[in-house]
Amino acid sequence: MQIIKDIIETLQNKSPNKVIDASTQFNQQLQIILKSLLQATDNINAALISSADGIAKSQVAANPMDEHRFAAMSSALLALSDNLSKEAGKGTAENVLIESKQGKIFILHAGPHLLLTVFTPAAANLGMALAHARQAVHQINALVEALTP
Amino acid sequence: MYKIIFTGPVGAGKTTAIGAISETPPVATDVPCSDDTRAIKATTTVAMDYSYITLEDGTRVHLYGTPGQERFNFMWEILARDGIGLILLINRDHPNPLQQLDFYLNAFSEFITQTAVVIGLTKSDLQDNNDITTFQDHLYQRNQIFPVFDIDARSADDVKILVHALLAVLNQ
Numbered sequence: 528m529q530i531i532k533d534i535i536e537t538l539q540n541k542s543p544n545k546v547i548d549a550s551t552q553f554n555q556q557l558q559i560i561l562k563s564l565l566q567a568t569d570n571i572n573a574a575l576i577s578s579a580d581g582i583a584k585s586q587v588a589a590n591p592m593d594e595h596r597f598a599a600m601s602s603a604l605l606a607l608s609d610n611l612s613k614e615a616g617k618g619t620a621e622n623v624l625i626e627s628k629q630g631k632i633f634i635l636h637a638g639p640h641l642l643l644t645v646f647t648p649a650a651a652n653l654g655m656a657l658a659h660a661r662q663a664v665h666q667i668n669a670l671v672e673a674l675t676p
Numbered sequence: 677m678y679k680i681i682f683t684g685p686v687g688a689g690k691t692t693a694i695g696a697i698s699e700t701p702p703v704a705t706d707v708p709c710s711d712d713t714r715a716i717k718a719t720t721t722v723a724m725d726y727s728y729i730t731l732e733d734g735t736r737v738h739l740y741g742t743p744g745q746e747r748f749n750f751m752w753e754i755l756a757r758d759g760i761g762l763i764l765l766i767n768r769d770h771p772n773p774l775q776q777l778d779f780y781l782n783a784f785s786e787f788i789t790q791t792a793v794v795i796g797l798t799k800s801d802l803q804d805n806n807d808i809t810t811f812q813d814h815l816y817q818r819n820q821i822f823p824v825f826d827i828d829a830r831s832a833d834d835v836k837i838l839v840h841a842l843l844a845v846l847n848q
Contacts, residue, residue, distance in 0.1 A: 578710040578711075579707040579708055579710070579722070580707050580708065580709055580710050580711065580713075580720050580722055581722055581745075581747055581748065582710060582711055582747070595747055596747070596750065598747075599722070599745075599747040599748050599750070600750060602707065602722045602723075603705070603722050603723035603724075603743070603748065603750075603751055604723070606705035606706075606707055606722045606723045607705055607723040607724070609705075610703055610704075610705060614703075639708070640708060640710065
């Protein structure tokens with residue numbers, strides 16, 4: 528979790544009057560988390576962090592993606608999956624998995640206000656992709672916690 | 677299957693209206709707002725609202741509510757599929773409700789041409805301007821004549837008026 532320590536240190540070194548761009552700063556830190564996620568594994572080739580209400584915050588992808596549309600679709604899918612899971616007596620959904628011939632897509636909660644969507648190549652190892660995605664979620668959560676007064 | 681779609685801008689009362697007439701606890705997909713919507717309300721619909729009502733003759737009518745924000749317009753298409761008609765809620769308390777009316781009528785124009793629409797004006801208790809005739813005149817200028825009602829989205833009776841009006845138009 529060295530990455531998180533570095534991020535928190537950077538943020539804490541900012542004097543309060545420089546917090547004007549707090550959200551830009553936050554999005555930049557999210558970008559760092561996503562970049563290290565893609566560097567860490569070949570099982571993920573694109574990733575997107577968005578708000579629970581479907582606004583793109585940060586994304587990293589080899590090929591351009593329509594992050595605004597993908598963010599809205601991710602939040603709709605995860606919200607509906609949460610409902611289905613809850614009504615089936617299984618609690619909220621931890622993640623949604625979409626399996627397609629050309630690859631897989633995971634949508635994961637990252638705390639109450641953010642979600643992480645990751646995209647895999649066709650030949651990806653599902654378990655490894657999910658493990659790396661969950662690690663990124665921990666990093667996002669740690670970042671949010673560190674910034675919550 | 678009879679399926680009615682509730683649509684309209686953020687804060688017009690779509691989730692409230694479906695909740696008001698619902699026979700079962702509605703399916704809602706509310707999440708905390710992080711955009712400008714936060715100034716209006718705490719949570720917003722991101723996928724859909726769903727519920728149903730049973731008419732006097734036993735017919736079940738399924739009610740689907742869309743998210744209001746344009747970034748969710750992919751849900752508008754998904755939800756409108758196989759719908760029999762549209763209930764458009766417009767918040768009269770908005771600074772420019774006629775612009776919103778135009779926007780949603782245009783966004784759903786193909787669906788409306790194939791089916792029917794009724795318009796419910798909400799939050800009228802908060803706004804004295806833009807009375808119902810303003811909207812009727814505006815529709816007339818658009819060469820469109822649709823039923824328009826002043827309603828309280830929290831009132832089951834009011835929302836049922838919209839549903840019955842829509843069914844009446846469809847039965848013509």
